[in-house]
Amino acid sequence: MPDRAAPAGSPRWLPAGRLEALDARPILPVLVEGRPLILVRDGGRIFAAERACPHEGADLARGRCSEGRLLCPHHLAWFRLEDGAVSPGWSFRPLRTYPVRTLGGVIEVDLGRAGSAP
Ligand code: FES
Numbered sequence: 601m602p603d604r605a606a607p608a609g610s611p612r613w614l615p616a617g618r619l620e621a622l623d624a625r626p627i628l629p630v631l632v633e634g635r636p637l638i639l640v641r642d643g644g645r646i647f648a649a650e651r652a653c654p655h656e657g658a659d660l661a662r663g664r665c666s667e668g669r670l671l672c673p674h675h676l677a678w679f680r681l682e683d684g685a686v687s688p689g690w691s692f693r694p695l696r697t698y699p700v701r702t703l704g705g706v707i708e709v710d711l712g713r714a715g716s717a718p
Contacts, residue, residue, distance in 0.1 A: 612712035614709055615632075616639060619702055619705045620705065626642070627662075632709055635711065636651040637651055638651045638660055645681075646707060647697065647700060648709045650696040653672045653674065653677070654686075655675060655677060658673055658675070660672060660695075665681065669681060669687075677690050696714045699713055
């Protein structure tokens with residue numbers, strides 16, 4: 601039987617890291633299927649997003665997070681972790697975010713459903 605890809609928009613949960621890894625570093629760079637992402641712990645919540653800033657590609661793993669927002673270290677735009685929305689005054693696209701779940705201490709990311717436009 602041929603191996604067929606899942607339809608666009610279908611869930612595709614993949615392991616991205618261990619929950620305890622976020623204890624030492626609240627913004628953790630990871631590779632999931634070769635895609636550079638960040639896992640972010642903000643309070644009791646965990647988020648996943650693309651690692652490169654959609655403005656000029658700065659490394660968001662070197663940013664800061666606070667109160668549900670992620671700060672780009674280069675030009676200091678903010679992104680809302682919930683949906684990737686960029687702070688007012690910027691005209692580039694939102695940050696691509698991904699659904700997250702944890703199973704037995706493993707953080708999984710759904711690569712099938714990014715939270716903003718490609
Ligand atoms: S590179 Fe992130 S705001 Fe410019």
